[in-house]
Amino acid sequence: MTKPSADRQPTLAELAGKAAPPQGGVPAALCCEPYWRQIPDASGGERLPQPEKVDVAVIGSGFTGLSAALTLVRAGRSVAVLEKDQLGAGASTRNGSQLGSGNQKFHVKTLIEMFGELKAKALLLEGVAMLDYIEELIRVEKLDCHFGRCGRFRGAVRPAHYDAMARDMEDLRKHAGVESFMVPKEDQHKEIYTDFFHGGSVLPDDASLHPGLYHHALVTRLRDSGAVLLEETPALGIEADGREFVVSTPAGPIRAANVIAATNGYTRGFDRYLSRRIVQVPSSVIVTETVPQQTIDALMPAKRMYGNSARVFFYFRAAPSEPRLIWGGRVGRMVRANTPHAFGHLAADMLRVFPDLGAVKATHGWTGQIGYTFDELPHLGKTPKGIHFAMGYCGTGVTRSTYFGHKIALKVLGDPKGRTEFDDITFPTHPFHFVADRAVPVVESWYRVKDSYT
Numbered sequence: 154m155t156k157p158s159a160d161r162q163p164t165l166a167e168l169a170g171k172a173a174p175p176q177g178g179v180p181a182a183l184c185c186e187p188y189w190r191q192i193p194d195a196s197g198g199e200r201l202p203q204p205e206k207v208d209v210a211v212i213g214s215g216f217t218g219l220s221a222a223l224t225l226v227r228a229g230r231s232v233a234v235l236e237k238d239q240l241g242a243g244a245s246t247r248n249g250s251q252l253g254s255g256n257q258k259f260h261v262k263t264l265i266e267m268f269g270e271l272k273a274k275a276l277l278l279e280g281v282a283m284l285d286y287i288e289e290l291i292r293v294e295k296l297d298c299h300f301g302r303c304g305r306f307r308g309a310v311r312p313a314h315y316d317a318m319a320r321d322m323e324d325l326r327k328h329a330g331v332e333s334f335m336v337p338k339e340d341q342h343k344e345i346y347t348d349f350f351h352g353g354s355v356l357p358d359d360a361s362l363h364p365g366l367y368h369h370a371l372v373t374r375l376r377d378s379g380a381v382l383l384e385e386t387p388a389l390g391i392e393a394d395g396r397e398f399v400v401s402t403p404a405g406p407i408r409a410a411n412v413i414a415a416t417n418g419y420t421r422g423f424d425r426y427l428s429r430r431i432v433q434v435p436s437s438v439i440v441t442e443t444v445p446q447q448t449i450d451a452l453m454p455a456k457r458m459y460g461n462s463a464r465v466f467f468y469f470r471a472a473p474s475e476p477r478l479i480w481g482g483r484v485g486r487m488v489r490a491n492t493p494h495a496f497g498h499l500a501a502d503m504l505r506v507f508p509d510l511g512a513v514k515a516t517h518g519w520t521g522q523i524g525y526t527f528d529e530l531p532h533l534g535k536t537p538k539g540i541h542f543a544m545g546y547c548g549t550g551v552t553r554s555t556y557f558g559h560k561i562a563l564k565v566l567g568d569p570k571g572r573t574e575f576d577d578i579t580f581p582t583h584p585f586h587f588v589a590d591r592a593v594p595v596v597e598s599w600y601r602v603k604d605s606y607t
């Protein structure tokens with residue numbers, strides 16, 4: 154599916170199964186390399202020899218791992234980042250690029266029921282602080298990545314969702330001081346040119362960036378600061394002898410005073426405690442060819458991030474530097490086939506919102522792994538073996554992984570500023586954790602049924 158020629162790319166209508174492909178044409182194909190990785194001047198970087206000993210070994214080169222590594226090298230520690238694939242091969246360069254505080258995961262009311270008012274408020278406020286943190290990091294480190302506080306519109310897929318969202322936005326303002334406003338259906342075209350939604354909510358302080366550029370900029374800062382970034386270096390196992398850790402890799406062991414596991418939705422194999430707590434949930438994104446800028450301006454006049462209110466969520470935006478649409482959501486039932494059919498449901502969703510785009514071609518389609526947890530909360534801390542970890546962002550992780558990476562690094566440094574409101578929340582497993590990955594499609598289908606009734 155990689156690098157197909159333009160005449161093999163399917164239109165959205167073809168992809169959605171609403172139009173037949175041209176007679177006698179070759180089978181349609183999409184580029185499966187994430188669009189975000191097309192960075193013109195990105196060099197592979199120098200391949201450094203694997204060190205025998207470091208202060209901290211960080212496993213995983215996504216935003217959690219790189220953010221942790223940056224905090225550590227800035228504090229004068231020697232750091233090796235181990236990546237089993239290419240740098241940033243995981244969700245960090247595969248996502249939808251929508252940045253929020255993570256506070257939309259639960260209704261405020263639900264969070265209060267779970268934790269009581271005081272703790273819920275503290276968690277909500279820390280969510281807001283996370284978004285401020287990533288903005289500050291990008292400013293201070295001069296990370297060139299199209300960061301902007303463009304705001305997010307969330308469309309109600311049912312009239313009742315609009316009222317529930319209004320109540321939740323009011324609770325968010327009351328308990329965490331987060332400003333928002335509701336957009337009734339009759340004013341919706343100021344935000345988005347569709348009649349698909351029954352109005353929606355806007356969080357004007359939510360943000361966006363270009364994840365490929367953000368990741369590339371973090372890699373560059375780390376290389377300039379002397380961190381060792383090791384590609385195609387899987388951590389096969391981690392042993393602890395009470396004094397130090399030994400991380401085994403195919404090229405030999407690395408000894409480290411501390412280890413940070415930053416593997417999120419790709420956590421399998423090297424540590425049982427973590428594998429039993431992370432459910433791997435796949436998620437997909439498609440990108441269109443460039444369309445006239447006027448089309449983007451007309452469809453998304455407010456130039457925000459966009460999403461819906463359903464349990465089986467979809468989200469979209471215009472690309473940051475050229476007029477394309479980027480659209481993400483659940484994986485298709487045929488994802489294993491790795492063909493354009495695997496993305497047909499995303500094209501179908503896009504055409505339900507923007508019915509006039511049927512003739513526009515899709516160019517890219519890819520899938521990545523979200524790290525889900527049994528309580529739908531992110532977690533950081535130490536395993537019984539003493540491995541530090543930060544993961545489980547449940548699909549809203551660009552902001553949270555950056556912040557949690559920083560916090561876990563502060564904990565390694567013994568800095569009291571590493572304290573978070575998430576410290577005392579137990580990281581749960583489940584007796585049936587071993588079938589959880591396989592149960593994901595079943596749960597998703599059930600949610601789809603519920604979405605069609607409530």
Ligand SMILES: Cc1cc2nc3c(=O)[nH]c(=O)nc-3n(C[C@H](O)[C@H](O)[C@H](O)COP(=O)(O)OP(=O)(O)OC[C@H]3O[C@@H](n4cnc5c(N)ncnc54)[C@H](O)[C@@H]3O)c2cc1C
Pocket residue numbers: 212213214215216217218235236237238240241242243244245246247248249250251252253386387388389415416417418419420421423435436437438481520521522523524543544546547548549550551552554
């Ligand atoms: C399709 C999709 C869309 C998303 N959209 C959004 C969005 O719009 N907004 C948002 O906030 N979040 C979104 N997310 C979630 C967000 O991208 C992630 O939460 C975040 O990038 C996690 O970063 P991370 O560094 O923890 O993990 P990752 O970026 O996944 O990095 C983990 C890395 O660990 C490596 N690894 C695993 N095991 C080993 C090992 N044994 N040895 C060495 N390396 C190993 C993997 O190869 C991988 O590169 C999305 C995710 C996906 C998949």
